[in-house]
Amino acid sequence: MADQDNGAAPQADEGATSPQMRMQILTQFVRDLSFENVLAQRGTGGEVQPDVQVSVSLDAKKRSVEHQYEVACKVNITSQDKESQDVLFLMEMEYVGVFHVEGVPDDQLHPYLLIECPRQIFPFMRRIVSDVTRDGGFPPLNLESIDFVELYRQEVKRRQAAQPRTADA
Template sequence: MAEQENGAAGTEQPQQPQIKMHVLTQFVRDLSFENILAQRGAGGEVQPDVTVNVNLDAKKRSADHQYEVIAKLKITSKNKGTEDDLFLLELEYAGVFHVENVPDDQLHPFLLIECPRIMFPFFRRIVSDVTRDGGFPPLNMENIDFVSIYRNEIARRQAAQEQQPSGTA
């Protein structure tokens, strides 16, 4: 019986180190809001149709284990009936994260999925405040599926790579 216990103990795999992540800071890198409706002075019935485009980027910073993650949002609103532009909001929102013990093959998705999830409530609030302060009802963005955005970008990159002709030496 003692042999079985020793044999079982010998097959234990070492524990993976605990993942550590800390938000060091978050900030607005760039913000632009254009109230096109007010500039034109158009009146009448307005039925907004809002489109939200999200791009994500991450880069290593010079300090050990620090990464900057940037969410770029382009939000357009058009009148459903006339397709006239109502407003344009562009926001670059960044977060600086301290990340340790994430395996190299999982770091890229971690930075572009988990970090934006943490940042989302903060830039969502900015979008709501800016649209309200710009003369429109506050735009309360639905939750964003960052996993889907990541998968779509990987698929797009693979498709673009496959379409490129391979050079021969």
């Protein structure tokens, strides 16, 4: 059932102590896309047993406009034959969403941008991967759902491990 406004004036929210969380996708686009059909270039055919490896990395940055953020999802896909280990195809894509985000506390903004925003654009990325692999001569590759919370946690651990340890003096 839809929420009703009940005729409340818009000015009533201006004095609220905590702002309402608001997220809107302003635009999304493919920044970079590469698909290489290695199997066709080699000219070999026959039966293959594909083994597909997918890696995903995320990045977010503030834009010059107030409350606007750019979130980039980079997907690298390698498909190899299970028996011969020959590469069948390679695909790289950087997909970007531009978001208007308001009302998220500063300490929660970074995880929000790298978890919730990619969740919103993932279905579009999945569709592009499926279409490109199909149009490239392979069965459509339907990416499995990505656990962006776990991906974020892994990235935080990786960054913490990469930081040089300073002695407490």
